[in-house]
Amino acid sequence: MITIDNLYKRFDKLEVLKGVSLSIDKGKTAVIIGPSGSGKTTLLRCLNLLEMPDKGTITLGDKTLQITENSRLKQGEIVSFRKQTGMVFQSYNLFPHLTAIENVMEGQVTVLKRSKDEARKKALSLLEKVGLQDRADMYPFQLSGGQQQRVGIARAMAMDPEVLLFDEPTSALDPELVGEVLKVMKDLANEGMTMVVVTHEMKFASEAADQVIFMDDGVVVEKGTPDEVFNATKNPRTMQFLNKVAER
Amino acid sequence: MFGDERTERIIGILSDSFFPILKAGLQFTIPLTLITFSLGLILAFFTAVARISGFKPLVLLTRFYVWIFRGTPLLVQLFIIFYGLPSVGITLDPFMAAVIVFTLNKGAYSSEIIRAAIQSINKGQWEAAFSIGMTKSQAMKRIVLPQAIRVSLPPLGNSFISLVKDTSLAATITVTELFQKGQQIAAVTYEPLWLYIEVAFIYLIFSTVLSYLQDKLEIRYGRGVAK
Numbered sequence: 001m002i003t004i005d006n007l008y009k010r011f012d013k014l015e016v017l018k019g020v021s022l023s024i025d026k027g028k029t030a031v032i033i034g035p036s037g038s039g040k041t042t043l044l045r046c047l048n049l050l051e052m053p054d055k056g057t058i059t060l061g062d063k064t065l066q067i068t069e070n071s072r073l074k075q076g077e078i079v080s081f082r083k084q085t086g087m088v089f090q091s092y093n094l095f096p097h098l099t100a101i102e103n104v105m106e107g108q109v110t111v112l113k114r115s116k117d118e119a120r121k122k123a124l125s126l127l128e129k130v131g132l133q134d135r136a137d138m139y140p141f142q143l144s145g146g147q148q149q150r151v152g153i154a155r156a157m158a159m160d161p162e163v164l165l166f167d168e169p170t171s172a173l174d175p176e177l178v179g180e181v182l183k184v185m186k187d188l189a190n191e192g193m194t195m196v197v198v199t200h201e202m203k204f205a206s207e208a209a210d211q212v213i214f215m216d217d218g219v220v221v222e223k224g225t226p227d228e229v230f231n232a233t234k235n236p237r238t239m240q241f242l243n244k245v246a247e248r
Numbered sequence: 249m250f251g252d253e254r255t256e257r258i259i260g261i262l263s264d265s266f267f268p269i270l271k272a273g274l275q276f277t278i279p280l281t282l283i284t285f286s287l288g289l290i291l292a293f294f295t296a297v298a299r300i301s302g303f304k305p306l307v308l309l310t311r312f313y314v315w316i317f318r319g320t321p322l323l324v325q326l327f328i329i330f331y332g333l334p335s336v337g338i339t340l341d342p343f344m345a346a347v348i349v350f351t352l353n354k355g356a357y358s359s360e361i362i363r364a365a366i367q368s369i370n371k372g373q374w375e376a377a378f379s380i381g382m383t384k385s386q387a388m389k390r391i392v393l394p395q396a397i398r399v400s401l402p403p404l405g406n407s408f409i410s411l412v413k414d415t416s417l418a419a420t421i422t423v424t425e426l427f428q429k430g431q432q433i434a435a436v437t438y439e440p441l442w443l444y445i446e447v448a449f450i451y452l453i454f455s456t457v458l459s460y461l462q463d464k465l466e467i468r469y470g471r472g473v474a475k
Contacts, residue, residue: 050375075383083381093376097394097472107380110390139472159380 001026001194002047002163007056009042016042017053018218024211027192031205031226034215035241040198043215044165047196048085049078060084061162083111086156090168092148094140100151101127101136104158112159119158126154130184146177150184157188164188166197182208202245206230214238258442265433265443266450272429273450276343280415280425281454284347285408288354295359296366297388310359317356323417325349330421346418350411357407365400366392398469405462409455416451426450 002024009017016039024030032040045051047058052073058065061084065073094103104123108114114122127133130150140148149169156164166185170178182204189195189208199205205212205226212229214222214237222235233239295313298306317325330345340348369392377387419428430447434440 048379050378079381079383082378085379087376087379089372089376089379091372093370093372095373095376095391097398097469099472106390107382110386111381141472141474155376155380 001028001061002196003057003059004043004047005057005059007043007046007058008054009039009046009051010054016218017046017056020056020215020218020220022213022220022223024194024196026194028210029189029193029195029197029208030211030213031197031199031209032213032215033199033202033205033241034221035244038215039218040215041167044167044196044198047163047165048082048087049073050087083159084162085165086159086161086163087165087167088149088152088156088169090171092140092145092152092172094148094151094155096140099137099139100132100143103140103151104154107155107159122158123154126157127151129157129187130154131180144177145173146180149173149181153181153184153188163194163196166195166199168198168200170199170201200245202230202242214241216241258439261433261437261439262442262446265430265437265446269426269429269433269447270450272424273426273454276418276423276425277412277415277427278454280343280346280350280418280423281408281412284350284354284415285411287347287351288358288411289404291351291355292358292362295355296363299359299363300366313352314356314359317353318360322349322353322414323420325353326417326421342418342421342423345421346415346423350415350418354407354411358404361400361403361407362396365396368399369395394469398466398473401462401466401469405459405466408462409458412454412458413451 002022004023005021007017007020008015018039020039020043022030032043034040042051046053047060053067055068057067060081063081063084065077065081067073094100095106098106101120101123104126105116105119108119108122109116124133124136127136130153132147132150132154135143135147135151140151143151152169153164169185170181173181178201182201185195185197185204186208197204197209207226209226211223212226213220214229214235216237222229222233222238229238230242233242295310299310299314301307326346326349329349330340330342333340373391373395374387377391382390415425416427418425419431422428424432427447430443434443437443
């Protein structure tokens with residue numbers, strides 16, 4: 001489903017991704033963990049081209065992008081590649097001038113050209129799925145962080161993406177609201193949605209991930225099943241990171 | 249303060265002049281304001297977008313334009329266009345000259361308001377719009393502009409109301425708008441104090457109605473904002 005080969009990205013002098021390669025199968029959930037500054041969010045944002053990689057190859061679904069230092073993609077190519085993905089942001093980024101249901105309808109109507117009725121129907125069923133059908137007509141400022149993030153997930157799902165990307169979806173939430181978001185994510189994982197999740201929630205990683213990817217300093221240090229990474233790692237960097245997280 | 253006869257005369261002049269002055273306002277001041285404000289907004293929008301496009305020639309061009317029209321007096325701009333251009337063979341009808349100058353002037357000021365409003369919208373809004381497959385222009389139109397309009401309404405309202413009053417400068421290039429009409433009547437009746445107070449009062453009516461419209465617009469675009 002997703003294959004990344006030798007991906008590089010730098011911001012000015014700072015090299016953030018130094019040759020990242022990995023692959024994720026269809027219907028599986030990959031969780032990317034690692035210390036801050038390790039490049040995991042940048043990697044995720046390269047997957048939907050919110051950041052343009054400097055070089056490397058990304059295959060997503062049936063589209064392959066070979067990026068070299070000289071390539072300049074047209075907006076149309078970027079958009080059609082990006083349409084295969086949906087993204088859930090750390091700070092939700094709901095559209096504040098639209099109600100919850102309008103947030104979920106917007107892309108369907110504007111981008112997919114669905115009729116308003118059709119979009120509304122789909123939006124309602126998605127809001128129901130994330131447990132918010134009774135909040136459909138509320139504006140984002142009237143919702144809690146956890147509710148906003150669940151609307152964010154519904155908004156991403158509404159576009160029928162091949163892959164859902166989560167960028168630290170619970171990091172901005174009050175601790176008591178984390179659970180409701182993780183539950184929705186677990187349900188999606190169990191239904192066979194392909195997901196890539198950047199998170200610090202180790203419990204979620206061990207329970208929901210098919211593959212755990214540990215990144216540090218711009219490279220993939222280790223990848224494997226949760227059991228392999230969390231319980232049987234031999235890699236000193238992985239061990240050091242896991243110990244630090246466990247101390248919290 | 250005055251004899252009865254004097255008071256009666258003033259009341260007579262004011263009531264006779266009220267409708268001619270109001271009519272001049274409705275005929276010239278209001279159309280001039282509405283036309284130049286609308287054209288100015290369109291110009292301002294494209295200027296603002298050009299300015300934030302990052303495309304060097306466009307950025308320089310729009311900066312130059314804003315620099316000229318903000319840095320010189322409106323009155324001087326009117327005189328150059330109306331009294332100056334005929335010497336190079338371009339003669340404009342006074343109303344037309346006023347429309348051109350006010351549009352260019354308002355466009356320059358409003359472009360800065362619109363630019364600031366667009367740039368005040370969080371980068372995450374663009375990214376969220378892109379993440380659901382929108383193009384740049386879709387994201388601008390559907391997500392960023394509706395929010396930017398809300399931010400820009402109070403300063404644009406200010407600029408709109410100052411335009412209503414600025415149109416009185418068109419009197420200097422012979423447009424018989426509200427103020428010019430008042431001047432004419434004052435000149436024949438020798439009651440400048442009362443006539444100009446009447447003129448001020450009519451401007452006040454116009455501004456009040458327009459502020460009311462601004463409030464309505466703010467409510468309309470204020471959806472989704474915590475009260």
